Amino acid sequence: MRRSEFQRAVRDEFGGRASTVVTDLVLSSVGGRTASEAIDAGVDPRQVWLALCEELDVPADRRYGVGRLEPRRN
Structure with missing residues (x-):
């Protein structure tokens, strides 16, 4: 997951x-940091996204594959 995909996923889920x-x-599973701090410290955005989902009880069906843009159509 790229940082831009992380940002899109967070925006789509949490408005x-x-x-x-x-x-x-503050997310204990990424070293007691905020999501922003964790990503700035080099934690993979996918790991941070999953930590947010766990902490905020996002259903499993909304955790995977989010943040990606739909493929362009010709």
Whole structure:
């Protein structure tokens, strides 16, 4: 997962509170950091996304493959 895909996934899942979730919620599974701090420290965005999902009880069917753009059509 790229950082841009992470950002898209967070925005799509959490809407207007996406910014707060990324900057304020401390995640123990990524070293007691916020999502933003963890990514800045080099933690894989996919790991951070899954940590957010676990912490905020995002259903499993909305955790995988999110954040990707649909393929372009010719």
